[in-house]
Amino acid sequence: MNKIAITGLGIVTPSGIDKRKFWANIKAGRSAVEKITRFDAEKYDSHIAGHVHELDAYSNVSSRLLKKIDVFSHMGLVAAEMAIEDAGLDLSQENLHRAGIFAGNAIGGWLYGETELRDLYMEGREGVSPFMASAWFPAAPQGQISIKYGIKGYSKTVVADRASxxxxxxxxxxxxxxxxxxxxLAGGMEAPVTPYxxxxxxxxxxxxKNNTNPETAYRPFDKNRDGLAIAEGAGIVTLETPERVAKRNAHVYANIIGFGTTTDGVDxxxxxxDGKELAKSIQIALDNAGLAPEDIDYICADGVGTQIGDLSETRAIKQVFNSHAPKxxxxxxxxxxxxxxxACxxxxxxxxxxxxxNNIVPPTINYTTPDPECDLDYCPNKAQEKEINNALIINRGRGGINCALVLQKN
Structure with missing residues (x-):
């Protein structure tokens, strides 16, 4: 793959919307997972989540439009605006027929959808908003960002569970x-903190199901892990070719240099x-990037927090990196x-x-009891200083979807 530059970031998360606040909370490992209080969730087996706070304080979306869209589109619009501003783009000077939007999500806009379905059963079809058809479906954020900025180029919405x-x-x-x-503009958005x-x-x-201790419930790679805590949020990055970057003299965070994907096909x-297909996707990404395993300085793991998920991810990493894996x-x-x-x-x-x-490896928090079978350096509970020139990101989806992306410092 020819390298592609990341020139802008837009982040909407439970750990913060402002980029500086977000990074400070990540570096410090401050948990943002809490009990769900927006609706009565006590009867659910899991009723904790990461919530986005202060979205309205960062939003320029009109109250009129907010009545027509789901919150996942709202978060996508806020993140897109931040990514455009961070990249220093002046869209009035761009050929928007050659600008695109690539968005990913797994669920779609269910707060809007389930509210209107409730109205359907209670009031009949006359009670359903005419915007229901365009608010809930997975491609809605792509459409709303396109409308707001007049972006008309080749675009796509990807639905591949957590790998989207x-x-x-x-x-x-x-x-x-x-x-x-x-x-x-590429990234994802998700709003799963709704009843349905x-x-x-x-x-x-x-x-x-560790609802009594929400801050410490999500514990990837820990021996006592029992699953993930859901969260809402959005992330958008601005992507450009090196030629455009040089012409604009733009700041580059990092470059995308490799990608690989496979599927397990077992459940x-x-x-x-066994992690074999995940290992294959990692190897494809490394080959695509032209790197050897020992060139990778940091791995941002999928870290689903289930027993089989973290174990199979650890096995895959060991298969690819061999003796280098513990380092x-x-x-x-x-x-x-x-x-x-x-959106993860x-x-x-x-x-x-x-x-x-920043040359800092962010921590895996809530890691207290080592698992003998998950025996890599998971950067437990505290950030580590380390120069990172090449990094690997792993995401996986239900059904055995495997995805690996390689980034390189500019």
């Missing part, structure tokens, strides 16, 4: 490599226990704010480029 946004970013980079667009979406997540069997929920810090910073499902990859990318820029 990392795939969207990778496919955006490939699209720029092929010369279809001049720049692309939470029910769907609970039935998947991958959520933690509708769980990954393959590479591997962390799951999403343990701090929760797992954003389809975009925030993993943002965290990783900030880690590279």
């Amino acid at each position: 946004s990392l795939m969207a970013i990778a496919y955006a980079a490939r699209t720029l490599n092929r010369g279809k667009n001049d720049f692309i 979406a939470l029910l769907c997540c609970n039935t998947s069997g991958v959520l933690t 509708r929920i769980e990954p393959a226990a 590479i810090p591997v962390s799951a910073p999403k343990s701090i704010f929760g797992n954003m499902l389809g 990859g975009s925030v993993d990318v943002a965290i990783t480029v900030l880690a590279m820029e």
Whole structure:
């Protein structure tokens, strides 16, 4: 893959919306997972989550539009605006027929959807908003960002469970490599903290049930892990070719240089226990980047927090990196704010480029009891100083979707 530059970041998370506040909370490992209080969730097996606070304080979305869209589109719009501003783009000077939007999510806009379905049963079809059709479906954020900025180039929405946004970013980079667009806004958004979406997540069997201790419940790679805590949020990055970057004299956070994806094909929920197909996707990404395993300085892990998920991820890393595996810090910073499902990859990318820029490996929090079978350096509970020139990001989705992306410091 020819390298593609990341020139702008837009972050909307439970750990903060402002980039500086977000990074400070990640570096310090301050948990943002808490009990769900927006609705009565006590009867759910898992009723904790990472919530986005102060969204309205950062939003320029009109009250009129807010009545027509779901919160996942709202977060996507806020993140997109931040990514454009951070990249220093003047859209009035751009050919917007050669600008694109690549978005990923797993659930769609269920707060809007379930509210209107309730009205359907209580009031009949006359009680359903005419905007229902355009508010809930997974491609809605792509459409709303396109409308707001007049972006008309080649675009795509990816739905691949927790791998959605990392795939969207990778496919955006490939699209720029092929010369279809001049720049692309890529990332993901997810809003699963709603009654029906939470029910769907609970039935998947991958959520933690440690509701009495929400701050410490999500514990990837710990022996006593029992699943993830969900979170809402969005992440958008601005992607450009090196030629455009040089012409604009733009700041570059990092470059995307490799991507690989495979599927396990063994179960509708769980990954393959042997990690072989995940290992293959990592190797494809490294080959695509032209790097050897020993060139990787940091791995941002999927860290789903289930017994089989973390074990199979550890096995995959060992298969690819062999004797070098124990020397590479591997962390799951999403343990701090929760797992954003389809949006987690975009925030993993943002965290990783900030880690590279600051030469700090973010921690995996809540790691207290080592698992003899998960025996890598998971950067437990405290950030580590380390120069990071090349980094690997791993995301996985239910049904055995494997995705690996390689970043390189500019």
